[in-house]
Amino acid sequence: MATGRSTQHNPNPAGGTRRSRGRGIPDATVARLPLYLRALTALSERSVPTVSSEELAAAAGVNSAKLRKDFSYLGSYGTRGVGYDVEYLVYQISRELGLTQDWPVVIVGIGNLGHALANYGGFASRGFRVAALLDADPAITGNVVAGLPVRHTDEMEEIVRDERVSIGVITTPPGAAQQVCDRLVAAGVTSILNFAPTVLNVPDGVDVRKVDLSIELQILAFHEQRKAGDDLADEDGEVPSAPAAAVVSGRGPEQGHGYEEAAG
């Protein structure tokens, strides 16, 4: 959910076998590894030496069989009758996720959200380093945010090249997102985390993940409505034949939630 399956990431555009060998880990598993890692890190800090699949699954909020199968893709790292070695597993998962190396990232668009992300502790905590903050607005560039100067987007290409940035975070207004994305990709970025409410088009080989508050809220609203509807009687949602036309034709009384964000 949240971010539901939230990947806009054409899995297999032209028939290339992606999970070819044993090295291939299912996407669903990859998405859960960070969850396990977090739970394991907490155990590690409490100096817990080993943990069973049952305990760890409970801490991560998943089914224990699923967890065991997930780990089986990484290898046989458990000991039957005992469980998993916490430290060892922390290392293995970190390595598998690529967190044993340093990932410089750039954040483009230092508005409210970019500001918040720059200050987010989770960045530095695990292998991710903010290489630069970028913005196109001269009124913002030069400011110091989270100890870093905000630099102008003109410097993007240079920074990406010199710092070997491969991950970019887009927190611009929706209208600027595609353009920023194109420039990032052209400069060499191959992974993008997009917070702008826009569908990004990228060439093959570039991964895009999106985080969209508005979508998450709408999904919750759907379920809320369903819950409320279940309490009432059947309430067959069949439109009484007229309102459809009414909506199409006259947009009067329908409390038009008229304009959404302009640049969809």
Next chain:
Amino acid sequence: MATGRSTQHNPNPAGGTRRSRGRGIPDATVARLPLYLRALTALSERSVPTVSSEELAAAAGVNSAKLRKDFSYLGSYGTRGVGYDVEYLVYQISRELGLTQDWPVVIVGIGNLGHALANYGGFASRGFRVAALLDADPAITGNVVAGLPVRHTDEMEEIVRDERVSIGVITTPPGAAQQVCDRLVAAGVTSILNFAPTVLNVPDGVDVRKVDLSIELQILAFHEQRKAGDDLADEDGEVPSAPAAAVVSGRGPEQGHGYEEAAG
């Protein structure tokens, strides 16, 4: 899957058939409806009267067959040989998602991120109204953020009751998230959007969706590493017995959200 599928939301805990009748819309479809809605709204603003599944699918970044099947769950709203009526579809999807009514939400935890969300335009734009901003820190309460006063969490229960809030957004530090969640649920909230990096335990009937920047980045890092690894040879990672500690030691701020089920 980002926001990978990002729902922590036990689909079918006790065998209750969820998609029982025609009214049941698959989760995957629900997650895409907001995407279609956004694309349709953009078309609507450009006064485009109709759109084909092919065009709309391209705008939303999905397969056209998938889009048609998604719409088929809502009913037969298209016209063969022509396409879909944009305005009509906007209304139907809005209604299905429950956006024709007003959803008051509370945001708990007005730090950097809560601040950013309060200012986020996407909130007010589609049926969502910020009923209150809450924080436990007396140094923050009283401040005005996005035109609203930050109120103390002591008032949570009263506000949720009086304003009929059913959706809560948690942007607290991880240590406080579960406690805030419990209070929200006890007060009557039945949908939660969680930005804190914590697994929330909630009773049946409460929906939780999570947005986790750290997880998204780690998933991207995995794919980045895989891309880089494909170029290089195999690089077998034998553990030198120690490095786990090196990784773990690094940072402590991941404050142990200590109490899930303590070692069930």
Next chain:
DNA sequence: CCATCTTTGTGCACGCGTTCACAAAGACAT
């Protein structure tokens, strides 16, 4: 060394989601 007990690792079946491919439906021209 053997028996017992715990916990992993996985074979298997099932259901959901995706995609293809095509028949049915309607628009439009003649």
Next chain:
DNA sequence: ATGTCTTTGTGAACGCGTGCACAAAGATGG
């Protein structure tokens, strides 16, 4: 009215993900 052309709506096949249930593996005690 009839034929052609476009586009929808959906049947069917396939693949992925999930969860059950159990055999294999190892620890532990006598």
